[in-house]
Amino acid sequence: MTAEREPLYLRRRQGFSHWVRSGEPMVWFNAGAVSFALLAVFGLLWLLAWHGLGHFWPRELLQFSVNSETRQITVLGEQVSSERVSAEQLRGAGIASQAEGGWEWRRLIKRGNRDFFGTDFIWLLDSRVLEVSRPSGVMRVERLEWGNLYGRLLWLEQDGKVITDADADADADADGVWALFQGLIAANRSVRDEIRALEREEVGGINFAMERLRLRERGLVLDGEPVPAELARQRAMLESQYEGARRRLLALYQQSERYSYRVRLADGREVTLPLGQVVRAILPNDMGPLAKLNYYRLRLWEFLSDEPREANTEGGVYPAIFGTVLMVLLMSIIVTPFGVLAAVFLHEVAGQGRITRVFRAAVNNLAGVPSIVYGIFGLGFFVYGVGGEMDRLFFPEALPSPTYGTPGLMWASLTLALLTLPVVIVATEEGLARIPQSIREGSLALGATRAETLWRVVLPMASPAMMTGVILAVARAAGEVAPLMLVGVVKLAPTLPLDGNFPYLHLEQKFMHLGFHIYDVGFQSPNIEAARPLVYATALLLVLIIALLNLAAVALRNRLRERYAALDGS
Amino acid sequence: MSTHGFDLDAMNRRPWAPAPEADVALSVERLNLSYSGKPALRDIDLSIPRRRVTAFIGPSGCGKSSLLRCFNRMNDLVDGCVVSGRVMLEDTNIYLPTVDVSQLRRRVGMVFQKPNPFPMSVYENVAYGLRIQGINRRRHLDEIVEKSLRSAALWDEVKDRLEDNALGLSGGQQQRLVIARTIAVEPEMVLLDEPASSLDPISTLKIEELIYELKSKYTIVIVTHNMQQAARVSDMTAFMNLGRLVEYDSTDRLFTNPRQRQTEDYITGRYG
Numbered sequence: 001m002t003a004e005r006e007p008l009y010l011r012r013r014q015g016f017s018h019w020v021r022s023g024e025p026m027v028w029f030n031a032g033a034v035s036f037a038l039l040a041v042f043g044l045l046w047l048l049a050w051h052g053l054g055h056f057w058p059r060e061l062l063q064f065s066v067n068s069e070t071r072q073i074t075v076l077g078e079q080v081s082s083e084r085v086s087a088e089q090l091r092g093a094g095i096a097s098q099a100e101g102g103w104e105w106r107r108l109i110k111r112g113n114r115d116f117f118g119t120d121f122i123w124l125l126d127s128r129v130l131e132v133s134r135p136s137g138v139m140r141v142e143r144l145e146w147g148n149l150y151g152r153l154l155w156l157e158q159d160g161k162v163i164t165d166a167d168a169d170a171d172a173d174a175d176g177v178w179a180l181f182q183g184l185i186a187a188n189r190s191v192r193d194e195i196r197a198l199e200r201e202e203v204g205g206i207n208f209a210m211e212r213l214r215l216r217e218r219g220l221v222l223d224g225e226p227v228p229a230e231l232a233r234q235r236a237m238l239e240s241q242y243e244g245a246r247r248r249l250l251a252l253y254q255q256s257e258r259y260s261y262r263v264r265l266a267d268g269r270e271v272t273l274p275l276g277q278v279v280r281a282i283l284p285n286d287m288g289p290l291a292k293l294n295y296y297r298l299r300l301w302e303f304l305s306d307e308p309r310e311a312n313t314e315g316g317v318y319p320a321i322f323g324t325v326l327m328v329l330l331m332s333i334i335v336t337p338f339g340v341l342a343a344v345f346l347h348e349v350a351g352q353g354r355i356t357r358v359f360r361a362a363v364n365n366l367a368g369v370p371s372i373v374y375g376i377f378g379l380g381f382f383v384y385g386v387g388g389e390m391d392r393l394f395f396p397e398a399l400p401s402p403t404y405g406t407p408g409l410m411w412a413s414l415t416l417a418l419l420t421l422p423v424v425i426v427a428t429e430e431g432l433a434r435i436p437q438s439i440r441e442g443s444l445a446l447g448a449t450r451a452e453t454l455w456r457v458v459l460p461m462a463s464p465a466m467m468t469g470v471i472l473a474v475a476r477a478a479g480e481v482a483p484l485m486l487v488g489v490v491k492l493a494p495t496l497p498l499d500g501n502f503p504y505l506h507l508e509q510k511f512m513h514l515g516f517h518i519y520d521v522g523f524q525s526p527n528i529e530a531a532r533p534l535v536y537a538t539a540l541l542l543v544l545i546i547a548l549l550n551l552a553a554v555a556l557r558n559r560l561r562e563r564y565a566a567l568d569g570s
Numbered sequence: 571m572s573t574h575g576f577d578l579d580a581m582n583r584r585p586w587a588p589a590p591e592a593d594v595a596l597s598v599e600r601l602n603l604s605y606s607g608k609p610a611l612r613d614i615d616l617s618i619p620r621r622r623v624t625a626f627i628g629p630s631g632c633g634k635s636s637l638l639r640c641f642n643r644m645n646d647l648v649d650g651c652v653v654s655g656r657v658m659l660e661d662t663n664i665y666l667p668t669v670d671v672s673q674l675r676r677r678v679g680m681v682f683q684k685p686n687p688f689p690m691s692v693y694e695n696v697a698y699g700l701r702i703q704g705i706n707r708r709r710h711l712d713e714i715v716e717k718s719l720r721s722a723a724l725w726d727e728v729k730d731r732l733e734d735n736a737l738g739l740s741g742g743q744q745q746r747l748v749i750a751r752t753i754a755v756e757p758e759m760v761l762l763d764e765p766a767s768s769l770d771p772i773s774t775l776k777i778e779e780l781i782y783e784l785k786s787k788y789t790i791v792i793v794t795h796n797m798q799q800a801a802r803v804s805d806m807t808a809f810m811n812l813g814r815l816v817e818y819d820s821t822d823r824l825f826t827n828p829r830q831r832q833t834e835d836y837i838t839g840r841y842g
Contacts, residue, residue, distance in 0.1 A: 447676030
């Protein structure tokens with residue numbers, strides 16, 4: 001040992017307490033918290049995507065020979081899931097189980113053909129399955145009603161007469177029948193599109209005009225004025241137009257009802273079904289990966305662009321997307337000016353005294369009111385109060401059926417605007433507070449009035465903060481469901497609130513909403529198993545749409561920030 | 571001893587002797603000012619000569635900035651500020667309730683301690699005051715913007731970047747831009763509130779040269795902490811302390827031969 005000791009600053013300090021004091025653990029905790037948050041977000045998205053997006057993939061069709069209680073049956077369908085159940089549970093359900101160890105595997109098969117079997121789904125116990133095969137040439141048919149159909153195509157009929165027979169000849173002929181089937185489905189699809197366009201646009205337009213005519217007439221009667229003969233003439237004209245449209249519709253319907261197809265089901269039954277009901281038909285077991293991918297794309301697009309069918313368990317969610325986005329846009333348009341005006345008053349106009357502080361606290365506390373309370377308020381104040389009064393004043397001819405005195409798009413937007421008002425006010429006020437007094441003084445010193453200063457300098461500089469407020473408002477409003485159920489959202493809206501009939505935007509109409517759609521499909525559906533994947537897919541879609549709306553607002557804010565980059569991080 | 575009225579003889583002795591018609595641009599009579607009941611200015615009487623540079627010096631908190639801000643009623647913006655007495659600008663008391671404050675501020679421009687350009691282009695900064703007045707003709711604006719920037723000795727530095735954001739300029743450039751913005755509306759008087767205190771020595775020098783140039787057209791009042799600066803740029807100097815005007819005289823005399831003991835202590839550095 002030397003007498004010389006190391007200088008103090010060179011001595012290494014060690015030990016746990018030193019490690020704690022160095023701040024290192026804090027760094028780890030912080031990083032851990034961030035990772036946890038990231039994992040939660042990505043886990044959520046992954047879960048939604050996994051359950052939701054798989055639904056559109058064409059699964060293979062499996063054929064099971066099952067030993068039922070008394071006889072042997074054949075089941076054809078898609079395997080949805082499998083799980084382990086206890087024998088006890090099975091016995092409780094009245095199923096005799098011979099499982100060793102008390103556990104058994106069972107799988108959920110979607111066998112479709114609800115019109116013949118009663119249910120879409122069936123549980124199969126693995127212990128009873130004798131044989132599983134993957135037969136070729138079985139098809140999966142999506143229909144407008146009764147859900148999917150699984151079976152083997154036999155022949156096609158036109159006006160009740162067989163036009164081809166697959167059983168008669170070789171395989172080559174079966175391909176011919178299949179090609180003809182596809183051709184007829186495509187032709188039928190265009191007929192259906194035509195029918196829909198005719199019903200929507202022409203008949204819808206005529207009905208709309210008739211209703212306005214009726215209201216005008218009734219309005220004149222209510223005012224005690226004579227009804228001019230002109231109205232009767234217009235009505236006659238509309239009626240003749242309607243007659244023409246109806247005749248064309250009838251012809252189209254007859255055309256779509258001419259064809260039918262013969263199918264052999266899994267249990268050997270042979271049935272004839274109308275071809276007009278077919279949306280799409282595929283042979284999943286004979287498809288290549290490219291064909292599957294193409295089919296997947298089609299289904300996904302249908303989900304995004306089509307209307308729901310079968311109590312929302314099939315088809316798409318387009319009306320709900322449309323309703324959500326439109327409602328959020330209307331909400332932003334309403335809430336921004338109100339929030340900005342209120343914030344400007346609180347921060348620029350009112351003196352910073354006790355009363356202003358009380359007002360500010362009140363506004364901030366509004367943000368904490370549960371959203372359902374806003375829904376009740378919207379229903380009581382907007383719908384019944386304002387809407388009812390509007391009906392009495394402006395639409396007496398339509399009474400007793402309400403025009404605005406019923407839940408609708410406008411009231412929903414207004415209610416959500418109220419709900420998000422505090423957010424916009426607080427964000428804007430923060431933005432205003434960050435603008436240095438010297439900038440205002442600079443403008444005033446040049447002879448600008450306070451109003452000119454506000455308009456030309458202060459508000460542009462505060463615009464990024466306003467956008468922040470709108471972003472937060474959009475994020476909150478787009479995910480809100482509870483108040484909407486009271487003030488305008490419905491399970492199924494027959495028409496979009498935006499169409500070709502004057503005044504184009506129908507604020508009094510009810511609309512569909514993705515959030516409520518999730519609730520409805522998930523909890524109010526008659527066919528839970530069929531609807532479950534759609535719940536996940538819709539939830540994912542809602543998240544993506546909110547993210548998109550937010551991204552758009554963020555992009556706008558960043559542009560504003562660049563322009564008015566006076567302040568760091570405003 | 572008089573604290574108001576000028577010693578024209580003293581001024582005329584200076585090498586840049588003013589025209590003999592040097593007269594009063596603004597006069598203050600028995601001005602008192604308090605913030606929420608606390609008095610900040612007491613019984614101020616003084617007159618500002620036209621087309622001269624008048625400097626206010628004094629220790630921090632002596633009220634020199636408050637006094638300056640009375641000249642264009644910038645104090646109106648402060649909650650709880652009460653002013654009594656008269657501030658006469660061309661025979662009008664600017665504190666009369668009938669006075670249009672924005673009109674007054676157009677006539678009495680102000681430059682602040684920290685450069686405060688708006689977050690707009692250089693061009694729009696200078697054009698701002700004109701647009702407020704409703705002047706929007708591009709040709710007219712171009713003309714005034716160029717003239718103002720030249721007067722503020724900034725034109726050569728920014729003529730190629732008129733559309734760039736003014737916040738990209740250096741501090742000294744920003745301050746000269748603010749001066750250009752102020753003189754673009756053709757005020758009669760320019761108030762400078764410690765205009766060089768946040769700038770580097772080179773920029774300070776440029777500002778001082780600019781003040782010297784501007785004197786031929788505008789009445790200038792400058793508040794400064796820097797006694798050398800007051801001595802360099804001003805014709806008249808007022809020394810203030812504790813809300814009172816202690817001494818007001820030609821700069822030469824105030825710095826070489828102060829009449830008050832307080833003034834002498836302050837300028838020789840014995841104060842406080």
